[in-house]
Each structure stands twice: as structure tokens, then as C-alpha cells.
Amino acid sequence: MTTETSELRRRVQLWFGPQHPGITGNMSVQAWLEGDTLTAGVTHVGYLHRGFEKLMERRRFIQSFPIVCRICVPEPDTNEYLLAAGLDELSGLAAEVPQRGRWIRTLVLEMSRLQMNLMTLGGHIGAMAMGAAPNWLIALRDLVLDRFEELTGGRIYHMFITYGGVRRDLPEGFAERMEANFRTIEEKLPLVDNVIFDSSVFRKRAIGVGVVPEEWVDEMSLSGPIVRAMGIPRDVRKDFPYEKYPELDFEVVTTTGSDIYARAWIRRQEIAQSMDLIRQIFRKMPEGPYCAKLPNMLTWTIPPGQTYVRAEATRGEMGYYVVTDGSDKIRRVHVRAPSYVHGVALLERMIPGTNIADLAPLMVSLQVCPPEMER
Amino acid sequence: MISKLPIFGLAAVVARIAVPTLATAAGSLSAAHLLGWLGGLTAFGMTLLAVFQEDMKKLLAYSSVGQVGYVVLAMALMTPLGWTAALYYAVNHFLFKGLLFLAVAGVIYRTGVRTFADVGGLIRRMPASFIAVLIGIIALAGVPPLSGFAGKWLLYEALMDKGWLFLTAFMMFASVIAFLYCFRLIHSIFLGQLKDEHRQVREAPWPLLLAELLMIVPILVLSVRPRVLVEPLQHLVTGVFGVPGVRFASATTMTTSFGYFNAAAMMAMVVVLVVVLLVILVTAGAKPTKVNQLDIVYSGELPPSPEEVQYAWAFYRPYEKAFAPLLKARVTAFWNGVVDVVEGIADAGRRFYTGNAQTYVLYSVLFILVLAAFGLAR
């Protein structure tokens, strides 16, 4: 008669994803459960692997722009910007990008951060099954998407920033409509604060849960809200300013606690910050052309070179390492995506000991964007 | 089975010795109440401990101790209804716990393991044992329509009748906790995924099944007509107290000062409902296709093995966490005290408890003889 029960039988193997409402995108976590505690977890990606980096090597420069926006579906503009910035730099077009083009780029980047933060903030409490706040925030995000639709012609895939500038100028009355949206958002945000940050249940579930130790920051090259929630003011917009960020007035938001609550708080503050920045942008934006004179897209070649460009996505530092070889196609692109660090390395390290109920909120607060992991 | 014998002993002792002394002592709050709370706390504590067991026999053992707690509590009520409840409960417990021990013994005999995590899905190999356990746990949990409910009902009516309100609520709480281990017992052994090494397990040996049947029949009879048992017990109790605790409004309806309960109507309703709904389910809609046991919705992935999808270990870990303060920190001192006392008594008792069943039978016989002598002496 056996009295010892093997490890295999003590645990249950559960898959979070690929088809699971608790997963934040097309990935999966293969987790082992003992009681209600996860003892180990392995992330699996590849469910939407399209080989973006490789695809770009087979396309002309302009043709890569409809591809890169898919690297992070909810926040495509960072990718578009980084590819554009890389190509601008390598081709020498950077000097010709008009000032207004640069301002519009900054505007689009900040709008993109705003809408992504609105969505993610809702996700924090949505992963704990509170339906109202995520719905409101998605609705508020849709207001920003309305503006994106108006500006770029698309709600999700904007395909708007290209080398040389942007594809269109601001429509008539854009700033006013944006301001009206901001007023709606600002009107609703106190309600959101009430149900998220003032909710006793959320506080119980979020405070002290999913704490990322500070020692891991450099060890795992963490960035973004995860780091700022520890009180470290690390932000590419400040540390390595790009586009018009040096001319904008803002402080890096930080807090302490490093738990789910702190990260949600950071995102809440960055929503307000983004709105402030966008207002500043509208005030400071000059008139003029929005795009440099572009070469013929079918025959343009870029001299050999390589560069690394970076920008602050809502998830953390996003970087593109772009190599050209003098042909009309990119030789190689490597995407440095924060989700890879946060969603694979960090998540796997944090899973052991996590309650099964806390996995979904944890993933949301680490803000995992699966397509970034598999480019 | 043997473990129930002391209950009758206790009953007899209390009837013969304690009642006259305790009942007559005016304001006898202390002793009876103490015994009542002791019984209640035993029922609660042991039930809670049973919930966290990983070994089926240990689970049943803790459960038994907990059930005895109810009986002790009912006894302590010192009312006719309380005694009826206690005796009914004891008999009923004898039946379903015997049934459960027999069925689980059959499982252990066939599989050679007694940890929950090592079995599972045996319903496909041992359906008869499963039905036995199913009947056993429904009776144990006190869920209508089986006989266990009558026991609970009598107990609560008695408690309310006596006015021990907190103990009533506390016992309701405790008996609901019993659901937890009841479910676990049946789920981890019989439901879920059948392990590969158990694919060839055979049904429990027929003598065992026969013995189970001998337990099942009275349970079913009691379920429909608790009066069969309650009436003789009434006679016994009336003998002690002079008044009956339960009256019979009709052939099947029992009434007390607090409530009423028609077991036959209950059973009839359940049977009719289940049959009707089963007919609806089978006839309406598309005919379901049977799928493989591992053919489950698994987030789009393939389940690796029966072992890894059977949730059996640490089944109530969140519950354990919720009760962690109770189980560990705060009341440790109190429980340590209790444990000390109990252990002291147990140490004394262990001299008698040799672990040999025959010795116990001998004790029982001796006890009855002594009792008889006592009775004769009066």
C-alpha cells in the first residue's frame, strides 16, 4: 500500500490560453496547480507568429508599415514610429521631417499611450470580474479611437506614421473635438477611481499581490510602469528624449509598492499625464507641411547602416534595431519588446506561489502583449 | 461499526445515571451545557479536520468522531426530542458510516491505495460501490430525501426546542462543512479521470457488496418512513422522560413543537422530479454523443494525462487558508488545552483500546453485563 503520493498526482496541469478568457492575448501559460496555488508556469507563444521581422526583409520600406502595427495590436503607433525613426535616421530623411510632422507624431504617440492605458486600467479590475469599470474605460478609449479614426482613417491599425513624417494633416477642428472627449474622460474618471482605487475588494486583491522585487529590475531589464511602481523614475521619454518630448513639460509618474495596485495607480496617473501632454501639443504645434517630400516608394534605396531607436510604450521601453544594406528592402529588424521580458521571463518567475485567482490580474498588470513576444 | 457501540453505552449510562442527577439539579446549565458545547465543538472541529484529510480512511475516521459530537450534543439536551434525535442519529450513523467504510474498504482492497490523489474515475470500474458511497454521503450530509435529513431535522428541532439557538446555528454551519468532505470523498475516488493503472480494476467482491446492500436497504426504508425507527425510539424515550418528543400528524408526517416534515412526500417529489427531468433531458434536443474521458475543453490544448487533470490533492486549500487563524494561531492555546485533556483521557483509555476488535466486543459485552447488573440492582 503506497502512502506517498507522487508530485505528479499532487498537482493539476492547467492551461491558461490559448483559448481562455483570463489570458491577455494569443499566448498561453501552462501552469501547475497545487490546491489553489500555482507551483510553476511555462509560457507558450507562437499562436500568432507571423514572423514580422522576417516579413520586413521581403518588403519595400513603405510596405513594412502595415506590418509593424500588428506587433502590438492595442498600441500600434510605437512600432510605426520606431520603424519610421530608424529609417529616417538611416536614410538621412530625418533632417527633412517637417516640424509639424514631428509634432503630429508626438501627438499620435501620446494618444496611443492614452488609449492603451485606458484599456489596461480597465483590465486590472476586469480580470477580477468587475464589469462596469472596464466597459466604461473601453468606451472612453473608444472616444480616443474616434479621434484616431478621424485622423488616420482606422481605429486600431493606424498605419499613420511613415518615414518622412505622417500620412495626413490634422483634420479641421481636431483639437476641439479632442478637448470635448477629454472633458468626457475627465468627467468619468472620478467614477473609475471610486470603483477601482476606492474599492475595498480591489484593495484587498491588489495591495501586496504580485510584488516585483527591486533586485530584478536590472537583472531582467525591466522597464515601464513595473519599474515606476517601485519608485524608480525610468522613462525613455525623459531619459532618451525623442521627437518633441523635450519640448513638453511633464514629470515621470512614480509610486511605491510594486504591486498590482501600484501599477494600476501608475497607469491611472499616466492617463491624466497623457491628456495634459496632448493639450500641450495642441498649444505648441506649428503650421506647415506634415511630411517630407518622399522618394518613389518602389525604387527607394537606403544606404547600408544600422541603428537602434527606442521609445516609451505603455508597457516599457520599446526598441527597434534596424539594419539596411543599400537595397530597397530592410536587411534586418530586431524588435526589443518589453512584453518579452515582462510576459515571459518575469511572468514565469512570478508564477510559483501565485494564487490561481491572481494570475489574470497579474498578467494584466505586467501588461503582456503577446504579438510582441514572437514578432 | 464497533465505534458506535459506545454511543449506546453512553445513552444507557446517561439514561440510567445522569438523567436523574442532572435533570433534577435545578439550573443544571453548567453540566448539560458544557457537554452540549463539547459535542458541538467536536462536531465542528472534527468535521473541519476531516475536510483537509488526504487519506480516505482518515477522512471517514474524523467524520465519525464529528458525528459522535452531534450525538453527544443531542444527548446533552436532556429532552425527549433531543434523545430521540440522538438515538435516531446514532442508528442512522451506524448505517451510513458502515456503508461508507465498507464501500471505501472495497476500493482500497481493489486498488491498494487510500490517498485521494491516487484514485479517481472509478465510477466506470466500480459502479455498485459508487452507488453505495453516493447513498452513504447523501445520508451523511443530511440532504433530503435520504434518511440523514430526518436526523438533522430532529437535532435542530430539538436544539431550538431547548432554546440553544447559537448551538443550532453552529451545528447548521458544521453540518454544511460536512458537505465538503462528502463531496471530496465521492469525487476524488469515483469521479473525474480514471488513472491508467486502474483501467482493469474490478468491482468490489460480492460479500462486501452484499454487506453494503444490507446497509442500503434500511437507509432507504428510513428515508421513506423514518417512523419505523422513530416510533420505537419514542417508546424508549418516553420510558425515560415520560413524554414523547415527536408526534405523527399522519402516517408519514412527523411534527414537533417547532416544525413538520413529510419524508414520503419529500421522497416522492424528488423521485418524480428526477424521473420527469431525465425523460425531458433524454428526449429533448439532439442525442448526445459520448466522448472520451480526456476529451475535454482544455483551453485549446491537449490534456497530458489523467493524473495531471484530476484535481484531488489539497482540494480545499483556500478553505484551509480561510481557517488558518482558527486552525493555527489564535486558538492554538485553547485547543492545546483540549488536546492535553483528551490525550490524558485517551492515554487512560488506550489501555483498554488494544486495537483488537474482538477485545472491543468483549468490552461491550462486559459493559452490557455491568449495565444489566446496574439495572437489576435498582
Added chain:
Amino acid sequence: MSVKHTLAPFSAWLQAFSKPFTLPDRHGYREGADRYRGWHINDTKTCIGCGSCAEICQNVAIDMVPVDDPVTGDSGLRPRVDYGRCCWCALCVDVCPSGSLGMSNEYIWVEADADAFRYIPGVDPKPWDSAEKGWRQEEGFDLVDHQRVPMPMLDPAERTRTWAEVVVGYSREEARREASRCVECGLCVAACPAHMHIPDYIAAIRDGDDIAALNIIYDNNAMPEMCGKVCTRRCEGVCSIGVQGEPLAIRWLKRYVTEQFDDLSDVVHAEVERVGEGKKIAIVGGGPSGVTVAYYLAIRGFDVTIYEALPQLGGATFFGIPKYRFPMPSLEKQVKLLTDSGVTIVTNHRVEKDEMRQLLRDHDAVFIGTGLMKPYGLRAPGEDLPGVMYALDMLRDHHIGKTIDVGKKVVVVGGGNVAIDASRVSLRLGAEVTIAYRRRKVDMPADEEEIEDAEAEGIKIVTQAIPLRVEQADGGRLDFIWGPAEMIQEEEGRRPRPKLIEGVENHMIVDRVIVAIGQGAEHSWMPEEIAEKIADKRGWITVDENGMTAYDGIFAGGDLVNSTADAISAIADGLRAVVGIQKYVGVLPASEDEGDEPVAIAT
């Protein structure tokens, strides 16, 4: 769990009393934004079927498919979008050279049949075809370069004082820059009578490989330098970039390539099978068609002889085109390549009737490319007066070195290139020149650039002027009398006809009236039995699809055969005859199916 944190969330109920964010079903479709990138629309009338949309589509969602009613001058193809692949990036819209492609702001379309989601916008009718809103091209963001690299030219004031070439020509860098504007749609290939491999040589120029470019050019053009300077360039007329911007300077690029080499023989290496060894071919007339036939047959090993009446090969390109456009050295360079290829050239030799019969006997085939040498008259009283001269005669005389006196003031009647050339030559001879043309300026058959250049040089153009008569004026001068005309649209779709406004007479006292209305064929040298058989009453010669006339063994081409009267058409005729002659003499299979590209001369 504080009271605040328990009660605060209940404020969420406030939202239940506000307006919902979502829209009710009965609201219908929410309209897309003004710039929404929805289903495609295409104005098939302006679409030229260039395929740039298909080229830029990174999803390969666009196919170019033939449509039933193509408009002339385009590829006859229209984009078909497969929405199973489309990602709505709208790059196709932004690149569209004609600006015909757009996207409507409609985005909802439900259909059970999945194949319905592959349709040809503008051809398959859709509810959003007339959508006002949606993604359209916008100024300020161009994926193609609409601006041509400017061609350096002589200053107009300086031009009139000299016979130097007006066009200076591209530098290497300029040429590469200009070449990089090409979207490689290939519409030009179809438009070019000779079907030159234009995108290929442009790509070679862009890549800096001029030798390759020249060889590609020589695939189907034996007089590229001439074409590079004076071609009527129908290619540029259809150039997709030209729809919204300036067409690619295809002619200048060709010119650039040919100008890079002093001796073409060093560079041009036609690698073809010498199938024609031992076969003899005679060519009557050394114009572009004759030269073409001569060159392509010579490199195939044929024994070719050209008979030319004038002292130099080139035909109309020699005597008709002023030297400031097409200088002699350029012509000589091409003639040298011909000689190097083994062609026997007999100049100053007019073939007469008997010799023609002899040629037919001696040779396997004879090609006639004598062109149109007889100018049309003014068909107005006074055209016999001294001082009324024909532009063609004047230009020829000027080129072979005769002195011409045009006086101080000249009126040139006509609106074609010949008229412009005559005007500009007269201008350089010291006259003040006016052009009188029956229709409007937009109707003038001459090159727009030529007209502009002429005007820049100080030539006056009088339009809607119908010559009534020419009368003798005092001092040996002439009185050119003309009446104004109004344009009458007689039939829809045809160009308006000028109608004389009766009763008004304008006088212009000039020294010379140069008539440049057109010219006709002249077959007096031809034996009657041949002329009767191959030429019609007006002198036109009809040929079959092999370029052969009704007379066995006689092939024809050039202005004699086609009515377009330009060099490149003549070259195209020559190319056709090259294939035809090879088939006729039996070195190419006669079946049509064999060569799917009948002009595949060198390759």
C-alpha cells in the same frame, strides 16, 4: 475594509442614469470618419490600369484583371481587391498615380458568399461607389515623385542665334534621379509602337548600368539616339506618373543613355543567331523603317543593301528635323553602327522603275520605306505665288546645305511638328515668325514642349485662323488673308471642327508663306504593275500583319503605311517587317503561335 472603501464603489450606479456609450440597433450603421479607410472605390474612367496599387500592396490582395470596356490608352486592366487579404492600409490609394482609387467610409458589408469579397471596384457596382467620404489622396503626401528632374536647356535668347542643340541632356546623377521616379507599370511599353522595354532600361539607368540600358534599348530600336531626341513619345503620354504629375522623361533618359557612348559598336552586342546567312535583302528608302529593317536583318546575317536618294540616311529624321534638335553627329553615330553591322549603304541613289524590277529579281525580299515626300497644298487661291513655299521642301533644302531666303516676316500655316520646325528654322534664319492654325492651341498636333519652346523663342501663334487666300502685296511681299473660325462640336466624342466666321477678313503682310499642312506619298519611281497592286488611289500602301504588301516579296513600312507619320511608328513597322521577312524567307516558322511577342527582335 473602511466605510469609504465599501461605499465609494456604489457611486458606479450613477452611470446607470447617464446616457449609454453604445448605440442602439435602430441607429443603423455608424458612419465612418471622413477619412475612414473602408471598401475601395475606383473611378474606372480615370483609372489607367497601371497596377501600381497591386505593386505596393504588401498583402498581394490586388490583382489586375482585364475588364470588358477598357478605355484606349490604358492597360485594359483594373484592380480587383481580395478582402480576404486586404489590410486596409490604403497605400494603394496613396500611391495611385491617376488618383482614381479611393476608399469609401463604408465598412459594413454582410454577405454569405465569401467569394463576393473579391471584387473589382468601380466595375462591380457596390452601394458605396458614389461615397463622398473616405480615404483619398491628399496633397503633401506622395509616394511617387510627381516632379520631373528639370532638363537643362539653352536660354531662349541664345537659342535663336545659334544652331546648337537646345536640349543639353541629363547628367548621370540627374538621369538616375529621374529614372528612380518610375513605378514600372509598363503602360509605356504598350503605348510605344515599337514596344520598347522601357521600364527595364529605366531600371538599368537607375542602377547605374548604362551599358545594359543601351542594350535593352537596342532590343527593338535601331535609332535610339534619334528617338531620344525627337520621338513623339507616346510613352510619356500614357505614363502613369503623368496623370497627376509630370510624366517620366522617358525620351530624355533614352537620350541620356545613347549620349554616353561615342561609338555604339563598342557597346551594343546583339546576341542573336545569324540565321540569315546567304539571304539578300534590298531596302528602298533609308528612313527609320528602312534603317530598322537593315540593322536587325544585318545582325542576323542577312546581306542587306539600302538605297537612299538623299546624301544621308535618316529620311525625314535627316531632312525634316532641324539640327538644333537632332544634330548630324548623332545621326552619323547611328549610321556607323549600321555600317559596322555589315549593311551596304547606297546614298544619292534614287531607285527607278527598271532597277526596282531588277532588285526584286536579285533579292530574297525588298523593303520599301520611301515615306511621304509630296507636300499638300494650301488649297486656297494664291498658293502658286512666288514666296509661298512648302515647309518640307524648305527644311530639306536647308539640311542639304542650300541657302534659303525667308525674308523678314514669315507666316507658317499648320500646327504640326513640321510647322513648328519650319517656324523655328525661319526664326533662326532671321525672320519674324507667326504660326496660323485652324483650330485651338490644345488641338495642335505638335508636341506641347515644342510649342512652348517656340513661343519662348518669340514665335507668335494665331489660332482658329483659316487661310482664305494669298495675294501679291507691295514690294514683292505677300498678303496672307485669313478668317477667324469658331469651333463647332458636331459629334459627341470627336474633336470640334473649325467653322469659318463669314465676313471677317484679316490681313497679314509677310515675305513668305510656308505651308506645313501635311504631305502625301509619291510612287512615280515604282513600276506600274507593282504600284497598282500595292498602293491605293491616295498613295497609301496596305500591308498584312507581317508587313508584307499585296505584292509577294515586297514589304513596306514607315509613313507610307501608317498614318501617324512619326519615327517610332516607322521603326515599329520596320520591326514588323523584320519578323515578316524572316518568315517569308523561311528562317522563322510562319506560324503565329510560335512567337507570342511579335516584336521580340533581339531577344
Added chain:
Amino acid sequence: MPLGVKIAWSLVGVLVAIAYGLVIAGIIRKVMARIQGRIGPPVWQQFIDLGKVIFQRTATRHGWMFYLAPIFRAGGGIGLYLLVPVVIGVPALSNFSFDGDLLLVMYFIFFGSLGMALGAADSGHPHSPIGISRGLSQMTAYELPFALAMVAMAAEVHSFSIHDIIMVQQGGILHWNILTNPLAAIAAFIAFLGMNMYAPFNIVGAPQEIPVGPPTEYNSVFLSLMMSGRAILAVAKIVLYMDLFLGGAHSILEAFVKTFIIYFWSVFVGAVFPRFRTEQAVRFFLGWPTVAGIAGVLLVLIR
């Protein structure tokens, strides 16, 4: 009243109750949608969904115990409904409530849950037992305040008979138990939150964790039976609460209004909170709701 007529009336009552349950669920979906800033589905959406699952063409099943979950769920709901008097003084709507008292009703609630747990566990899906473990844990926890409240009620009237409890509340709103013993009512109504499984106590089906808990493997006609069962169970529970705390109902309309208000209470809380973890939910019920219940019992003892 002859048994046959009584059964016929009960049958009608059951069907009406199922329909009412579905309508309530539909209204709640609408209300939930409104608080979430959406317009929401039509009120009759639940009927559409029910029809959809009934007529699904494919259905799969596991072992024979698999059949029992929907049956026990629906049976538990119907049985519970049959044991609770709906309208006072109308024998036709009192169902079979004279065959059992409050204790039976209370235990019958478990009948459905436990039966469903058994059936669902037979599907062999790990989500089922995890969900059941959570559900049972929570059930025991809210049982304590609920039991205390019921004990207080019964002690007040000295009877476990629901009829007696209703009758004592007659004569105006001030006689309702919710006002005569507010502390017990608080305990009971907080227990109701757990019973109705809206947030923050919806850990059983938690889609973000164990989608969708016990009924993961159920489909088609099984699911339809489960949906009907859930609908009538909800109705039975709110009718019970109405009888216990809001003085029962004298007419069907009154019953509708009162029951809806009771049901709405769980939605009122559920719409604005996220979900507790299992141990948090258990601890919550054993905390101040229990204290309120104890106080409620004390209130009875003092009087």
C-alpha cells in the same frame, strides 16, 4: 384541494416561475448593461439563449453521472420552489409547503448544488472540481450568517414553519422581520449575496480563472436544463426571502415587486465590486455578517 389539482397548479407555477426567473435575469442583464454604459440585450434575450442551446445540433456527454447535474440543478430549483409558499392564503400557490418546514427548505437548497457538483465532476474536467471546491467553501461560509438569521426568525415565532413566520409579519410594514429584527435581516441579506453568486462572491464560475467552473463541459440541452434550473432556483430563493423578511405576498403582483427588489439587492452590490478570492470570501462571511447574525439572535433572546 385534491392532489391532482394541486400538482396541476404547481406545474403552472413552476413554468411561470421559470419564465419569471428568465425575465428577471433579462432585466438584470439590461440593468447591468446600463451601469456598464451599454444599452444591453433585450429583456427576452434569456429566452433566445435558452432556445438556442436547446436546439443546438451537437451535444456531447461523458459518463452517466453527467446527466445528473442538470437534473439535480433543475430538480433542486423546482423542488425548492414547490416547498415555498408564494402567495399567502392562496392554496394553489402554496405548493407543497405543508410537507416541510424551513429546515427542509434550507437543506433542499443544497440538494441542487451538491447534485450538480456530482454530475459536473463526472465530466473529468479539472475546472469542475476546482469550481466546486470554491463553491462549497463559499456555501459553508454564508451558511453561518444565514443559519443565525433563520434561527433568529424561528425562535421569534417559535416555529420553523414558513407559514407561521409569514403570519407573524402581517399587519403592516413595521411587522416585517426586516424591521423587527434588522440585524438578522442584515446577516441574511449578506448571505444572500453569496447565495446568488454575484460579485464579489462569484468565484464559482470565474471566467478569468476557471472558465466557467463546474458546468464547463455542459452544452446543448444539458445547458438549457441548467439555465432553467438556475432561473427557478433564483426565483425560489427570493420567494423564500420574501416570505422570511418582507412579510410574504398577498397577491402575485406584490410577489413580483418584492422578489424583484430582493433579487436586485444582489445585483446592486454585484455590479460595483470585483470578485473576492475564495479564502477572502469565506473570511468575509465569517466576519461581521456572522457578528450581525449573532447580534440578531441575541436580540431575540433579549426580547
